[in-house]
Amino acid sequence: MDIAETTKRRDLASRPVPVLARLPRPVYARAEQMQRKAATVAHAHDWVQFSYASRGVLQVQTHQGLFIAPPQWAILIPPHCVHSVVNAPHTEIRSLYIETGAMPALGTDCVVLEVSDLLREMIRHFATLPVEYAQEGAEGRFVQALLDQIHAAPPAALRLPWPEDERLRAWCRHLLDVPEAPLQLGAWSQALGVSERTLGRLFQKQTQMSFRQWRQRARLLAALPQLQDQQSVTEVALACGYDSTSAFIAAFRQLFGRTPGQFLRACAAATTVL
Numbered sequence: 001m002d003i004a005e006t007t008k009r010r011d012l013a014s015r016p017v018p019v020l021a022r023l024p025r026p027v028y029a030r031a032e033q034m035q036r037k038a039a040t041v042a043h044a045h046d047w048v049q050f051s052y053a054s055r056g057v058l059q060v061q062t063h064q065g066l067f068i069a070p071p072q073w074a075i076l077i078p079p080h081c082v083h084s085v086v087n088a089p090h091t092e093i094r095s096l097y098i099e100t101g102a103m104p105a106l107g108t109d110c111v112v113l114e115v116s117d118l119l120r121e122m123i124r125h126f127a128t129l130p131v132e133y134a135q136e137g138a139e140g141r142f143v144q145a146l147l148d149q150i151h152a153a154p155p156a157a158l159r160l161p162w163p164e165d166e167r168l169r170a171w172c173r174h175l176l177d178v179p180e181a182p183l184q185l186g187a188w189s190q191a192l193g194v195s196e197r198t199l200g201r202l203f204q205k206q207t208q209m210s211f212r213q214w215r216q217r218a219r220l221l222a223a224l225p226q227l228q229d230q231q232s233v234t235e236v237a238l239a240c241g242y243d244s245t246s247a248f249i250a251a252f253r254q255l256f257g258r259t260p261g262q263f264l265r266a267c268a269a270a271t272t273v274l
Contacts, residue, residue: 013034013036013037013038013039014038014039014040014041015032015034015038015039015040015085015087016040017040017041017043018030020097023047023097023099024131024132025131025132025133025135025143026098026099026101026102026135026143027096027097027098027099027102027126027143027146027147028096028097028098028131029094029095029096029097029126029127029131030094030095030096030097031092031093031094031095031127032092032093032095033091033092033093034056034087034089034090034091034092034093035089035090036089037086037087037088037089038086038087039084039085039086039087040084040085040086041084042082042083042084043082043083043084044079044080044081044082044083045077045079045080045097046079046080046100047079047097047098047099047100048076048077048078048079048097048098048099048100048102048103048106049076049077049095049096049097049098050074050075050076050077050095050096050097050098050150051069051074051075051077051085051093051094051095051096052069052073052074052093052094052095052096052115052120052123053069053070053071053087053091053092053093053094054071054092054093054094054120055071055090055091055092056071056087056088056089056090056091056092056093056228057069057070057087057088057091057224057225057228058070058075058085058086058087058088058091058093059085059086059087060075060077060083060084060085060086060110061083061084061085061086062081062082062083062109062110063082063162064109064110064161064162065109065110065159065160065161065162066159066160066162066176066221067110067111067112067158067159067160068112068158068159068160068221068224069112069158070224070228070263070267071115071267072114072115072266072267073112073113073114073115073156073158074112074113074115074153075110075111075112075113076106076110076111076112076113076150077110078106078107078108078109078110079100079106081108081109081110083110088225088228088229089229094123094124094127096123096126096150098147098150102147103147103150103151110159111155111159112155112156112157112158112159113150113153113154113155113156114153114154114155114156115153116149116153118149119146119149119150119153122142122145122146122149123146125142126142126143126146129142129143157217157255158221160176160214160217160218160221161206161207161208161209161214162207163202163203163206163207164206165202165206167192168202168203168206171188172214172218175215175218176218176222179218179219179222179223179239179240179241180219180238180239180240180241181241182241185199185200185203185211185212188211199211216251216255217255219240219241219242219251220240220251220252220255220256222240223236223237223239223240223248223252223260226239226240227260227263227264228264228267233245233248233249233260233261236248236260237249248260
């Protein structure tokens with residue numbers, strides 16, 4: 001997936017990328033309040049980036065996949081990983097930039113992490129420290145405890161992998177843009193001139209998911225910004241291509257471990273101005 005092309009073709013406001021020659025301390029905080037839906041250009045950092053939306057929904061796109069984080073989750077971006085960031089309207093973001101030496105043993109792609117109540121409060125407290133906090137003593141120990149909590153945060157299945165094949169990625173982009181589209185693998189295989197079985201095997205090999213699993217996850221991830229936008233569960237279910245609200249709720253519970261109503265209540269509790 002061409003990240004720059006994807007960002008360009010959408011009608012999005014531009015979100016600036018910070019220019020820093022170096023970090024003033026091993027951990028550096030940056031806060032943003034975005035009233036409009038906006039996107040950054042594709043870029044990379046020399047440091048680790050931990051981005052948490054205290055309000056709204058955050059998306060990070062890399063060449064490997066799409067990562068989505070509502071208020072209960074954060075996205076950890078490794079150094080030198082080319083990515084673009086898209087935020088929903090009325091999103092408040094707290095990012096931590098972390099020196100690579102302070103956060104070793106990361107992979108080459110992003111991961112979505114669950115943010116506990118403790119970690120959320122620690123992020124909020126870190127924002128009150130001076131930019132050049134004392135690395136020795138209480139402030140230094142607190143920062144180390146914060147990093148330990150990030151290390152311990154459990155990963156979440158809020159990732160949608162891209163297939164490598166350009167034709168498959170084009171169809172996947174269409175399904176993300178129009179999650180309710182009645183596209184089936186059979187019609188897809190006819191358009192590409194291959195058998196449905198061959199296409200299914202290729203998709204499974206390149207994404208580690210069946211087409212049915214990928215499509216269901218795409219629809220459920222597309223539902224998150226709509227739920228955050230206070231749309232009714234029934235409206236969201238229909239907009240994401242589900243024939244019934246009950247089927248949508250069952251699929252949502254299977255992926256996220258909670259119903260849409262429970263998800264919204266948990267997000268409301270997590271929504272804090274940092």
